[in-house]
Amino acid sequence: xxxxxxxxxxxxxxxxxxxxxxxxxxxxxxxxxxxxxxxxxxxxxxxxxxxxxxxxxxxxxxxxxxxxxxxxxxxxxxxxxxxxxxxxxxxxxxxxxxxxxxxxxxxxxxxxxxxxxxxxxxxxxxxxxxxxxxxxxxxxxxxxxxxxxxxxxx
Amino acid sequence: xxxxxxxxxxxxxxxxxxxxxxxxxxxxxxxxxxxxxxxxxxxxxxxxxxxxxxxxxxxxxxxxxxxxxxxxxxxxxxxxxxxxxxxxxxxxxxxxxxxxxxxxxxxxxxxxxxxxxxxxxxxxxxxxxxxxxxxxxxxxxxxxxxxxxxxxxxxxxxxxxxxxxxxxxxxxxxxxxxxxxxxxx
Numbered sequence: 001x002x003x004x005x006x007x008x009x010x011x012x013x014x015x016x017x018x019x020x021x022x023x024x025x026x027x028x029x030x031x032x033x034x035x036x037x038x039x040x041x042x043x044x045x046x047x048x049x050x051x052x053x054x055x056x057x058x059x060x061x062x063x064x065x066x067x068x069x070x071x072x073x074x075x076x077x078x079x080x081x082x083x084x085x086x087x088x089x090x091x092x093x094x095x096x097x098x099x100x101x102x103x104x105x106x107x108x109x110x111x112x113x114x115x116x117x118x119x120x121x122x123x124x125x126x127x128x129x130x131x132x133x134x135x136x137x138x139x140x141x142x143x144x145x146x147x148x149x150x151x152x153x154x
Numbered sequence: 155x156x157x158x159x160x161x162x163x164x165x166x167x168x169x170x171x172x173x174x175x176x177x178x179x180x181x182x183x184x185x186x187x188x189x190x191x192x193x194x195x196x197x198x199x200x201x202x203x204x205x206x207x208x209x210x211x212x213x214x215x216x217x218x219x220x221x222x223x224x225x226x227x228x229x230x231x232x233x234x235x236x237x238x239x240x241x242x243x244x245x246x247x248x249x250x251x252x253x254x255x256x257x258x259x260x261x262x263x264x265x266x267x268x269x270x271x272x273x274x275x276x277x278x279x280x281x282x283x284x285x286x287x288x289x290x291x292x293x294x295x296x297x298x299x300x301x302x303x304x305x306x307x308x309x310x311x312x313x314x315x316x317x318x319x320x321x322x323x324x325x326x327x328x329x330x331x332x333x334x335x336x337x338x339x
Contacts, residue, residue, distance in 0.1 A: 020177065020212075021178075022177070022178040022179050022180035022181075022192065023180055023181065025177050025178075025179040025180075025209075025212075025214050026179050026180045026181035026182050027181070028208075028209075028212070028214075029179065029182045029184065029205065029209070030181070030182065032204070032205055032208050032209075033205070036204050036205070039158065039164065040164060042158070042159070043158070043159045043160075043161060043164060046159045047159070047161065
């Protein structure tokens, strides 16, 4: 290609430093197209990376197979490192940040007992958790029973 | 540079502008009417904005006002701005307009965008609140991308408000499979 050939410019009797001939603009357009393509590709990679790091909040640290197979090796690596970084941060804070994303409205909840548990001692009182009885409890007290049964409370 | 990774910004840059070349260019096949890979001085070519912009800054081309800001559109916007189908003209009407405004000699584009947006915005919010749950509405198909975002967020805020007024769901899923709070010592 004859682009940016200084000899041609000199033959036309023009100054190499300041001249702007057709070749100059041709090269410029090629360059601008290159920069544009770079921007599009960078954005593609960037937005995929954004989605991958958001996955850890949505689906957790282990990806289901149908997502995993769509990732490139670098992206898988990125996901693993990202979740490792998050994990080490959470263990330093001693908090699991991925649960309770919506803060509870009320520290107390009403629960209905699904199984006979018997009399239970909580901080300030004793409660008889008979089957089908309803109680108004502190959320933190009720949680241990809910997680044991694994069923929603009213 | 803050918008470098912005996909909407990239697509808005893809809108075509018709330009007239002020300089001869060789080695590029961007003029479909030319048989060689050269562009002559004075040829009229449609270029995407990202290319036209840079060439305009170097005085290689002169830019014409794009057709979506022509007299016909202006008259329609003056008549009844809310009913104009801006999406079919240019889905990025405002973004494209504000990119174009400093590049062309036409000084009326800025005020046009502002008045069009102001009068349409009112209509967008009213429609979003009143027609909140009629999915069959044809109205969103008239909106530009940006207006559509506003429309959708107005709708979802309205839905959230209604839900809040009803008092929220009675049943909650027990979300205690992990521990957010620090264990009480």
